[in-house]
Amino acid sequence: MPAAGPSSEPIIPTVPLTAQMRDSLRAIVGAKGLIEDEHGKQPFVTDWRGLLVGRAGAVVRPGSTEEVAQVVRLCHDHGIAIVPQGGNTGLMGGATPWPAHTGIVLSLGRMNRVLELDPTGYTMTVEAGCVLQTLQETASRHDRFLPLSLGAQGSCMIGGNLSTNAGGVQVLRYGNARHLVLGLEVVLPSGEVWDGLRALKKDNTGYDLKHLFMGAEGTLGIITKAVLKLWPAPKDVCTAWLAIRDPRAALEILSEAHSASEDNVGSCELMSRSAIDMVLRHIPGVQDPLRAETPWYLLLEWSSARARRDGAEGMSEKMEQFLADQLEAGRVLDAVIAQTGHQSHNMWRIRESVAEASRAEGPGLSYDVSVAISRIPEFIDLGLKAVLDILPSIRPYPLGHIGDGNLHFSFMAPVGMDQQTLTQYKAAITRAVNDLVTSMDGSISAEHGIGIDKLDELSHYRSKTELDIMRTIKRALDPQNIMNPGKVLRL
Amino acid sequence: MPAAGPSSEPIIPTVPLTAQMRDSLRAIVGAKGLIEDEHGKQPFVTDWRGLLVGRAGAVVRPGSTEEVAQVVRLCHDHGIAIVPQGGNTGLMGGATPWPAHTGIVLSLGRMNRVLELDPTGYTMTVEAGCVLQTLQETASRHDRFLPLSLGAQGSCMIGGNLSTNAGGVQVLRYGNARHLVLGLEVVLPSGEVWDGLRALKKDNTGYDLKHLFMGAEGTLGIITKAVLKLWPAPKDVCTAWLAIRDPRAALEILSEAHSASEDNVGSCELMSRSAIDMVLRHIPGVQDPLRAETPWYLLLEWSSARARRDGAEGMSEKMEQFLADQLEAGRVLDAVIAQTGHQSHNMWRIRESVAEASRAEGPGLSYDVSVAISRIPEFIDLGLKAVLDILPSIRPYPLGHIGDGNLHFSFMAPVGMDQQTLTQYKAAITRAVNDLVTSMDGSISAEHGIGIDKLDELSHYRSKTELDIMRTIKRALDPQNIMNPGKVLRL
Numbered sequence: 001m002p003a004a005g006p007s008s009e010p011i012i013p014t015v016p017l018t019a020q021m022r023d024s025l026r027a028i029v030g031a032k033g034l035i036e037d038e039h040g041k042q043p044f045v046t047d048w049r050g051l052l053v054g055r056a057g058a059v060v061r062p063g064s065t066e067e068v069a070q071v072v073r074l075c076h077d078h079g080i081a082i083v084p085q086g087g088n089t090g091l092m093g094g095a096t097p098w099p100a101h102t103g104i105v106l107s108l109g110r111m112n113r114v115l116e117l118d119p120t121g122y123t124m125t126v127e128a129g130c131v132l133q134t135l136q137e138t139a140s141r142h143d144r145f146l147p148l149s150l151g152a153q154g155s156c157m158i159g160g161n162l163s164t165n166a167g168g169v170q171v172l173r174y175g176n177a178r179h180l181v182l183g184l185e186v187v188l189p190s191g192e193v194w195d196g197l198r199a200l201k202k203d204n205t206g207y208d209l210k211h212l213f214m215g216a217e218g219t220l221g222i223i224t225k226a227v228l229k230l231w232p233a234p235k236d237v238c239t240a241w242l243a244i245r246d247p248r249a250a251l252e253i254l255s256e257a258h259s260a261s262e263d264n265v266g267s268c269e270l271m272s273r274s275a276i277d278m279v280l281r282h283i284p285g286v287q288d289p290l291r292a293e294t295p296w297y298l299l300l301e302w303s304s305a306r307a308r309r310d311g312a313e314g315m316s317e318k319m320e321q322f323l324a325d326q327l328e329a330g331r332v333l334d335a336v337i338a339q340t341g342h343q344s345h346n347m348w349r350i351r352e353s354v355a356e357a358s359r360a361e362g363p364g365l366s367y368d369v370s371v372a373i374s375r376i377p378e379f380i381d382l383g384l385k386a387v388l389d390i391l392p393s394i395r396p397y398p399l400g401h402i403g404d405g406n407l408h409f410s411f412m413a414p415v416g417m418d419q420q421t422l423t424q425y426k427a428a429i430t431r432a433v434n435d436l437v438t439s440m441d442g443s444i445s446a447e448h449g450i451g452i453d454k455l456d457e458l459s460h461y462r463s464k465t466e467l468d469i470m471r472t473i474k475r476a477l478d479p480q481n482i483m484n485p486g487k488v489l490r491l
Numbered sequence: 492m493p494a495a496g497p498s499s500e501p502i503i504p505t506v507p508l509t510a511q512m513r514d515s516l517r518a519i520v521g522a523k524g525l526i527e528d529e530h531g532k533q534p535f536v537t538d539w540r541g542l543l544v545g546r547a548g549a550v551v552r553p554g555s556t557e558e559v560a561q562v563v564r565l566c567h568d569h570g571i572a573i574v575p576q577g578g579n580t581g582l583m584g585g586a587t588p589w590p591a592h593t594g595i596v597l598s599l600g601r602m603n604r605v606l607e608l609d610p611t612g613y614t615m616t617v618e619a620g621c622v623l624q625t626l627q628e629t630a631s632r633h634d635r636f637l638p639l640s641l642g643a644q645g646s647c648m649i650g651g652n653l654s655t656n657a658g659g660v661q662v663l664r665y666g667n668a669r670h671l672v673l674g675l676e677v678v679l680p681s682g683e684v685w686d687g688l689r690a691l692k693k694d695n696t697g698y699d700l701k702h703l704f705m706g707a708e709g710t711l712g713i714i715t716k717a718v719l720k721l722w723p724a725p726k727d728v729c730t731a732w733l734a735i736r737d738p739r740a741a742l743e744i745l746s747e748a749h750s751a752s753e754d755n756v757g758s759c760e761l762m763s764r765s766a767i768d769m770v771l772r773h774i775p776g777v778q779d780p781l782r783a784e785t786p787w788y789l790l791l792e793w794s795s796a797r798a799r800r801d802g803a804e805g806m807s808e809k810m811e812q813f814l815a816d817q818l819e820a821g822r823v824l825d826a827v828i829a830q831t832g833h834q835s836h837n838m839w840r841i842r843e844s845v846a847e848a849s850r851a852e853g854p855g856l857s858y859d860v861s862v863a864i865s866r867i868p869e870f871i872d873l874g875l876k877a878v879l880d881i882l883p884s885i886r887p888y889p890l891g892h893i894g895d896g897n898l899h900f901s902f903m904a905p906v907g908m909d910q911q912t913l914t915q916y917k918a919a920i921t922r923a924v925n926d927l928v929t930s931m932d933g934s935i936s937a938e939h940g941i942g943i944d945k946l947d948e949l950s951h952y953r954s955k956t957e958l959d960i961m962r963t964i965k966r967a968l969d970p971q972n973i974m975n976p977g978k979v980l981r982l
Contacts, residue, residue: 120746121865121896165695176693179670192956199863201895202667203934204656204706205941205949206979207961211702215695232750255611259723259796262753305750312804318797372690374612404692405612443694450696458696465683469968470698476967477960488697 006455009100010486013081016102017057021078025060025104028070033110035059044105047096048089052452054097056083056105063110065185065193065224071106072222073191081482082106084218086128086160089152092451094164094217098486108159111224114138122230123182123199128159128223135228144230145305147174151352159223165215167447169267169351172403174231176447178214185225186213189478199227212473217449218484220477232305237266238315239301239344240323242335243292247377249331250298250402254373260322261302264315268403269299269351270376275397276350278412282360283353287346292334298402299351301344354399358410363419365394365429366410369437370446373405379440383409386432391425393417406446409433434461450488459490497946500591501977504572507593508548512569516551516595519561524601526550535596538587539580543943545588547574547596554601556676556684556715562597563713564682572973573597575709577619577651580643582859583942585655585708589977599650602715605629613721614673614690619650619714626719635721636796638665642846650714656706658938660758660842663894665722667938669705676716677704680969690718703964708940709975711968723796728757729806730792730835731814733826734783738868740822741789741893745864751813752793755806759894760790760842761867766888767841769903773851774844778837783825789893790842792835845890849901854910856885856920857901860928861937864896870931874900877923882916884908897937900924925952941979950981 017025026034035041036058044059046052057080062068075082081103085095097105111127114135118124119142126135132153139146148161150168160166162184166177174180183198186209196210213221244250247270254268273295280288290297300319308314319337326332338344358364371379384396393414400407411429413422434444438461450458459467470489474481481491508516517525526532527549535550537543548571553559566573572594576586588596602618605626609615610633617626623644630637639652641659651657653675657668665671674689677700687701704712735741738761745759764786771779781788791810799805810828817823829835849855862870875887884905891898902920904913925935929952941949950958961980965972972982 118863118865120742121863122746122749123863165699167693167695171693176695178699188956188960192959194956194960195954196957198932198934199896200861200932200934200937201864202658202662202861202892202897202937204658204667204938205934205936205945205953206706206957207711207964208656208669208702208706209957209960211699212964215697215699220698232754235750251611255613258613259726259798262755262795262797263723264753304753306753306809307750370691370693372609372612372614373692374609401693405690406693441689441691443689443691443696445696446691446693447695454696462696463686465679465685466687466697466700468683469679469685469700472967473698473703473964476963 006452009098010455010490012098012100012485013079013480013482014100014102015079017080021074021080022058024074025058025071028067028074029060029062033061033063035061044085044088044107045097047093049091052093052096054099055101056097057102059105059107061107061110065187068106068187068222068224069191069193072187072189075103075482076189076191076480079480079482080104081485083484084108084163084222086157087131087152087155089156090160090164090451091448092453094449094451094487095160096452103482106222108157115225117142119144121199124228124230125197125225126158126228127225128157130158132156132158132161139230140233143233145233146228146230148177148180151355158226162214162223162226163216163218164449167404167406169269169401171401172268173266178211180229181210181214181226182229183227184210184213184223186221186223188221189480189483197225197227217451217488219474219488220483234303235305235307236315237301237303238319239338239347240319240335241289241347242298242300243290243294243333244296244298245294245331245333246296247380250296251374251376253298253326253331254403257300257322261318264302264304265403266303267299267301269399270402271297271299271351271399272397273297274395275354275399278361278397279350279353279357282357286349286353289347290334290336294333299347358412361412363413363417363422364411365422365426366408367433368446368448369409369433369442369444370404370406371437371440371442373403375440376402376405376407379407379436379442383433383436386436387411387429390428390432452487455490458488497943500589501946501981503589503591503976504570504971504973505591505593506570508571512565512571513549515565516549516562519558519565520551520553524552524554526552535576535579535598536588538584540582543584543587545590546592547588548593550596550598552598552601556678559597559678559713559715560682560684563678563680566594566973567680567682567971570971570973571595572976574975575599575654575713577648578622578643578646580647581651581655581942582939583944585940585942585978586651587943597713599648606716608633610635612690615719615721616688616716617649617719618716619648621649623647623649623652630721631724634724636724637719637721639668639671642843649717653705653714653717654707654709655940658895658897660760660892662892663759664757669702671720672701672705672717673720674718675701675704675714677712677714679712680971680974688716688718708942708979710965710979711974725794726796726798727806728792728794729810730829730838731810731826732780732838733789733791734781734785734824735787735789736785736822736824737787738871741787742865742867744789744817744822745894748791748813752809755793755795756894757794758790758792760890761893762788762790762842762890763888764788765886766845766890769852769888770841770844770848773848777840777844780838781825781827785824790838849903852903854904854908854913855902856913856917857899858924859937859939860900860924860933860935861895861897862928862931862933864894866931867893867896867898870898870927870933874924874927877927878902878920881919881923943978946981949979
């Protein structure tokens with residue numbers, strides 16, 4: 001079992017693009033929709049981390065579902081492999097072709113129209129290539145809220161978000177990307193179009209196909225359009241920074257926050273002191289909201305869609321009352337409530353700068369894992385012990401979306417250790433972490449998916465029965481294995 | 492295209508149970524777990540409406556997942572068909588065997604243990620045969636709330652609820668049954684057990700298999716266990732009865748209620764005056780909460796998990812303020828807020844007694860349809876016109892879960908018309924309603940499913956592409972077609 005990245009390349013179709021095929025593709029998408037030169041293809045065959053570099057016969061950029069369908073049908077008829085791609089911001093290489101890939105990258109970027117926004121029905125119908133942040137802003141202009149929110153939102157595209165069932169910082173309240181979807185349009189591996197673009201909250205007519213395509217990372221078909229659910233825009237937001245007793249206290253605080261906030265907990269992010277200190281070391285302009293005698297902190301945000309009214313209790317009054325109760329219960333040691341937008345922005349900046357700070361810090365390791373929420377404290381205890389047993393001087397800085405049971409279980413290299421030396425420990429540490437996750441019925445990839453990077457880990461940790469069901473579905477829907485081959489599953 | 496119920500029996504496996512097979516089944520489940528006499532089998536082969544009567548070689552009642560797996564493996568090895576059954580309360584015949592069925596009914600009723608309740612993690616792990624109401628009560632004893640709530644809750648079982656993706660009166664806020672599930676254990680058509688019983692909010696490791704089994708009505712496997720999500724118990728509930736301008740006003744009221752209640756709208760049920768009057772005619776002890784010059788009423792309930800505090804604004808103060816605004820906007824003509832538990836119970840009793848009252852009223856027709864929420868008024872207008880064009884003296888009493896876009900589009904026979912005469916109009920009316928639903932991108936079965944009753948309607952109204960994907964999945968996972976054959980899909 002390898003530490004990360006597969007041990008060998010999976011078998012994928014390698015039918016090359018002929019000159020005639022290229023002509024046919026050009027006839028479908030136009031000269032501007034076909035990229036054939038190496039320089040032009042380069043950003044589409046490289047993952048944004050720069051870790052994986054693949055190849056492609058051409059990059060094809062269709063402008064409509066009909067064009068996508070024609071391109072896929074052409075590929076289907078000739079056995080040409082297709083790598084669907086949105087904003088190419090994934091962390092597992094799911095949108096990056098393998099080096100042996102001779103087929104096409106199919107980029108959805110030109111399909112970027114918002115087709116409908118229905119404020120009364122709280123829905124928005126969009127094309128797959130819309131940039132997430134554009135959609136957030138569009139919803140906001142209609143006094144509505146699209147909850148999906150994550151670091152890459154300025155460049156990731158909604159089709160990719162749905163194909164990978166993206167997570168982010170609003171999952172606690174609104175769910176993963178798949179929970180925000182009412183309907184989908186999908187181009188199947190045969191080139192047929194499945195029109196499931198229904199704006200229905202209830203529809204019990206046969207198998208729920210949309211959930212099959214979401215999270216499949218483009219291996220079963222290409223999502224071309226979606227109907228998204230919207231929520232009322234937040235009007236009264238209260239952000240607090242809590243020094244807490246320990247991770248168990250975080251759980252107990254969250255458990256009680258649901259009712260105290262009237263089910264309005266937006267985010268609940270656990271941070272270790274070491275993660276905070278790392279941010280303070282590397283990110284200019286960030287202030288420490290609170291320093292207390294504890295290694296554990298919590299960013300807690302409550303938000304209500306109801307504007308504050310004079311004389312009525314708002315979110316901050318409810319939060320104050322709640323924090324007083326939690327201080328008395330000994331779970332909270334100290335706390336500050338953001339009084340200004342600047343203060344709240346500073347708190348969020350700490351949380352969101354961890355990735356950037358960790359790159360500045362130097363070599364490190366990070367695992368995106370989940371367990372049942374109430375087992376988080378146990379996982380942290382056992383996980384830290386297991387990793388420190390292997391490399392006692394490694395510096396942990398755990399943090400995570402505790403309300404989702406999702407930890408970014410992260411470590412800085414020991415002071416002075418270079419990447420090459422750290423890599424020698426990586427396989428053992430990865431195995432220890434993933435073995436523990438699996439023994440606790442957790443997930444080795446909570447939100448980042450499988451892609452290329454975790455191909456072997458999935459096949460190592462999932463049961464044969466589960467892998468067999470997935471392979472059976474994949475083979476049934478894509479018998480030629482042309483749709484994003486060699487991702488998620490090794491067939 | 493038939494009015495209801497399929498035109499002909501689908502082809503299903505008819506391998507009979509041999510004496511040796513019966514011995515093997517008895518060896519797995521014990522003598523008490525095997526019902527072979529006609530009298531004993533009768534309740535399991537008849538649907539609870541009494542409309543469908545099927546046959547079975549035996550009824551098998553396993554007491555554990557291992558027993559279910561052994562029974563299914565035995566059937567798989569001999570090509571024997573299996574009809575999985577929970578509380579047998581479905582409305583579409585999904586749990587009733589066909590008359591040609593020679594295999595078994597597999598009843599989950601003995602698997603009725605709550606395996607774990609985690610109040611901090613807000614989850615509950617249960618066996619498929621638990622009665623829904625028992626689970627609601629169990630959650631309630633731990634100050635937690637299981638939102639799934641429907642008419643049959645005293646006898647339906649959670650496995651059936653999940654297999655049919657049940658709806659009910661809390662969907663607006665909490666979603667359908669599938670949204671309440673974190674993990675599943677399923678016995679596959681091969682007899683293998685898929686252990687997906689994970690209590691994870693985030694898990695992006697390959698295809699989401701659980702959503703495939705939910706809503707499949709037992710045609711892809713047998714759900715044996717589930718991890719359910721829980722919510723905080725409601726502590727401050729406000730129920731109101733509104734006389735409203737028209738269905739469009741209902742939408743606008745709901746649209747604004749989300750923010751006014753701080754996203755705490757629990758239910759929003761549209762009722763026509765004729766539905767209310769029908770209940771008042773037949774259900775003793777029910778009082779009319781409000782009579783106004785309008786045919787449209789709304790039952791609106793807001794509920795918060797935060798207990799009322801002295802001096803603080805509670806749900807009823809927020810509701811009062813909201814109703815005043817809506818009166819001023821002309822959407823609400825008059826309204827009452829329930830001041831006592833008795834008053835609120837009376838309002839709910841009207842809504843929940845419609846089915847019973849309609850049976851007392853005599854012959855009728857009812858369609859369980861959905862459209863995009865904002866198209867509900869248009870659907871009501873066009874649908875009433877289409878049906879009245881066919882039978883001008885028919886008496887409509889539309890009602891529905893308007894927040895889900897789900898109408899129970901219902902009609903009493905014209906005064907004095909008997910069932911037989913009404914049946915002569917049924918095919919034309921059903922076609923008119925379902926054609927309209929389909930032309931508006933709606934669903935011909937919003938919450939009740941397909942089962943036997945809508946087998947032909949599904950194949951008439953769904954695209955060939957969609958039916959082909961479903962058939963491909965069914966054939967791949969159940970190549971012998973032994974798992975609830977002839978339901979949902981005609982292969």
